[in-house]
Amino acid sequence: MKHYDVIVIGGGHAGTEAAHAAARMGADTALVTLRADAIGVMSCNPAIGGLGKGHLVREIDALDGVMGRIADEAGIQFRLLNRRKGPAVQGPRAQADRKLYRESAQRLTAAQPNLTVIEGEVTDLRVEGGRVTGVTLADGAQLDCSAAILTSGTFLNGVIHIGDQKRPGGRIGDKPSVALAERLKALDLPLGRLKTGTPPRLDGKTIDWSRLESQPGDDDPVMFSFLNKKPFVRQIACGITHTNEKTHEIIRDNLDRSAMYGGHISGVGPRYCPSIEDKIVRFAEKSSHQIFLEPEGLDDDTVYPNGISTSLPAEVQEDYVHSIFGLEEAKIVQPGYAIEYDFVDPRALDLSLQLRVLPGLYLAGQINGTTGYEEAAAQGLVAGLNAALAARDAEPVHFSRTSSYIGVMIDDLVSRGVTEPYRMFTSRAEFRLTLRADNADQRLTQTGIDLGCVSEGRREAFEAKMDALTAGRELMESITLTPKAAKDKGFKVNQDGSRRSAFDLLSFPDITMEQLQQALPELADLSPDVAAQLSIDALYANYVARQQLDAASLKRDEGWEIPEGFEYSALNGLSNELKAKLERARPRTLGQAGRVDGVTPAALTLILAKLRQAKREKTA
Numbered sequence: 001m002k003h004y005d006v007i008v009i010g011g012g013h014a015g016t017e018a019a020h021a022a023a024r025m026g027a028d029t030a031l032v033t034l035r036a037d038a039i040g041v042m043s044c045n046p047a048i049g050g051l052g053k054g055h056l057v058r059e060i061d062a063l064d065g066v067m068g069r070i071a072d073e074a075g076i077q078f079r080l081l082n083r084r085k086g087p088a089v090q091g092p093r094a095q096a097d098r099k100l101y102r103e104s105a106q107r108l109t110a111a112q113p114n115l116t117v118i119e120g121e122v123t124d125l126r127v128e129g130g131r132v133t134g135v136t137l138a139d140g141a142q143l144d145c146s147a148a149i150l151t152s153g154t155f156l157n158g159v160i161h162i163g164d165q166k167r168p169g170g171r172i173g174d175k176p177s178v179a180l181a182e183r184l185k186a187l188d189l190p191l192g193r194l195k196t197g198t199p200p201r202l203d204g205k206t207i208d209w210s211r212l213e214s215q216p217g218d219d220d221p222v223m224f225s226f227l228n229k230k231p232f233v234r235q236i237a238c239g240i241t242h243t244n245e246k247t248h249e250i251i252r253d254n255l256d257r258s259a260m261y262g263g264h265i266s267g268v269g270p271r272y273c274p275s276i277e278d279k280i281v282r283f284a285e286k287s288s289h290q291i292f293l294e295p296e297g298l299d300d301d302t303v304y305p306n307g308i309s310t311s312l313p314a315e316v317q318e319d320y321v322h323s324i325f326g327l328e329e330a331k332i333v334q335p336g337y338a339i340e341y342d343f344v345d346p347r348a349l350d351l352s353l354q355l356r357v358l359p360g361l362y363l364a365g366q367i368n369g370t371t372g373y374e375e376a377a378a379q380g381l382v383a384g385l386n387a388a389l390a391a392r393d394a395e396p397v398h399f400s401r402t403s404s405y406i407g408v409m410i411d412d413l414v415s416r417g418v419t420e421p422y423r424m425f426t427s428r429a430e431f432r433l434t435l436r437a438d439n440a441d442q443r444l445t446q447t448g449i450d451l452g453c454v455s456e457g458r459r460e461a462f463e464a465k466m467d468a469l470t471a472g473r474e475l476m477e478s479i480t481l482t483p484k485a486a487k488d489k490g491f492k493v494n495q496d497g498s499r500r501s502a503f504d505l506l507s508f509p510d511i512t513m514e515q516l517q518q519a520l521p522e523l524a525d526l527s528p529d530v531a532a533q534l535s536i537d538a539l540y541a542n543y544v545a546r547q548q549l550d551a552a553s554l555k556r557d558e559g560w561e562i563p564e565g566f567e568y569s570a571l572n573g574l575s576n577e578l579k580a581k582l583e584r585a586r587p588r589t590l591g592q593a594g595r596v597d598g599v600t601p602a603a604l605t606l607i608l609a610k611l612r613q614a615k616r617e618k619t620a
Contacts, residue, residue: 005391010151014365014380021384023114040105052424053374054091058440068224074101078221123179132360147387156342161259163313190345239293259311311338346413352386352396371421430601476503506538
């Protein structure tokens with residue numbers, strides 16, 4: 001019987017990242033998947049990144065994970081979202097070529113030392129002495145392990161819905177994992193049901209692109225991996241169109257035929273990625289919704305219409321698609337569908353993503369109630385690192401929410417659980433001014449080096465970058481100017497007698513690195529990359545210090561008691577959704593309020609301000 005240090009079950013984004021992470025740690029790793037040629041398949045949207053999600057991909061890359069490199073190799077359109085806003089809330093995003101993404105994932109997996117891919121279906125977990133010690137495959141083969149990672153995606157008891165028709169499936173064209181779902185149920189794990197969905201896929205040759213708005217990528221594309229500087233393949237533009245009143249009328253007239261609205265689905269769907277049926281019902285006042293027409297590849301005519309996910313019958317999908325401007329003659333090559341699947345309440349996990357009641361078994365991805373490739377891959381990374389550490393009896397690694405979005409997500413999952421599929425947003429992070437996409441390597445790569453999961457090439461590149469940044473900052477801090485000297489060089493500063501370094505001046509919103517380099521010849525030799533990073537670091541230096549003080553103050557204030565009749569409805573700036581949740585939960589302290597699902601640090605700050613105001617008024 002073959003023994004592996006780590007066995008990863010499932011070859012999706014979570015499983016791939018978990019297998020690579022464990023193997024990079026030196027663990028003898030097996031990746032068991034139904035089909036080796038499905039590793040790297042993008043089941044839903046052919047895109048990586050976005051707001052919050054892009055931060056996760058950067059952090060995965062900082063720890064030498066593979067998602068960022070794969071996305072760069074397959075990226076056919078790169079856009080930095082929120083480019084006009086500050087770097088803290090900017091999110092890199094890439095439209096990917098499905099075929100290139102899959103090929104890149106499989107090539108990197110085949111080349112990864114310590115990693116063996118095994119085709120097969122895991123039907124049972126072997127438990128001895130209260131911990132998982134191996135797995136059994138459908139053909140009866142048994143594999144031993146020190147730790148196992150389950151990354152089942154949407155396959156656990158998966159059911160595909162199109163209108164009132166349903167059939168078993170983990171995704172379109174693949175069978176579900178039923179035996180393993182029954183095994184988890186027998187282990188008495190806290191299970192629930194969630195759902196997600198996809199839009200109909202269209203034949204791009206039948207779309208009237210000439211009438212549609214074009215959305216090109218950025219002229220100066222930002223890559224995901226810190227090792228890459230430019231795209232690998234030809235770049236393309238996407239199209240934009242909108243639904244209209246006729247579209248909405250068709251959908252409203254057929255709501256009872258939708259799998260969800262017809263009562264065929266019990267699982268909860270992602271509120272932040274709603275189906276077109278959801279949009280029509282929840283936003284009845286809107287007469288149109290934007291649709292992004294995203295090509296699925298450079299040599300693939302299939303188009304993903306982002307924004308019209310559905311579980312309506314195929315004939316209704318055809319009617320409403322044909323009502324949309326530019327899509328009047330569009331041919332549907334695959335109908336949209338909803339998929340319902342089992343998940344495990346993530347509160348059953350510890351911060352290493354190991355089940356508390358079943359040591360040796362780690363969970364990652366949609367089985368933990370999350371949605372999205374990026375969230376899945378980040379969990380896979382954490383589970384892979386910790387499974388490899390456990391296999392050699394080493395202490396686990398825990399990621400703090402103060403230093404990473406990975407830490408924010410895992411802390412949210414294991415402490416708050418989920419009531420709907422969890423999606424990462426920048427608003428979930430208390431320290432988002434510090435946790436920027438641009439500095440993910442500065443925050444995490446040294447941790448990866450210490451763990452032993454970072455390649456020698458990346459380590460050398462990182463240390464060279466950090467040496468250059470340190471030298472650049474020391475140089476800027478060594479150059480100081482009096483207020484008069486700064487004024488003489490054209491910089492507007494207060495004439496308060498305080499000397500300021502060049503780095504201090506760079507923190508002023510109206511002073512740029514280019515201006516400083518022109519005025520101070522000593523800075524002329526800073527490389528463009530170093531200059532750009534120092535500019536961001538200086539911009540946020542004062543805000544970061546203040547944010548850290550606010551966070552410490554908020555931690556002290558968690559014990560504030562909230563009166564029984566506290567009126568959340570009176571809080572300006574609090575969303576109606578959060579007001580309703582807090583009214584239902586009625587937390588007794590600020591700390592308890594922070595653990596209500598969806599309550600953000602910004603919301604806690606609003607509540608605390610109101611409590612302080614009430615206290616002042618009472619004592620006045």
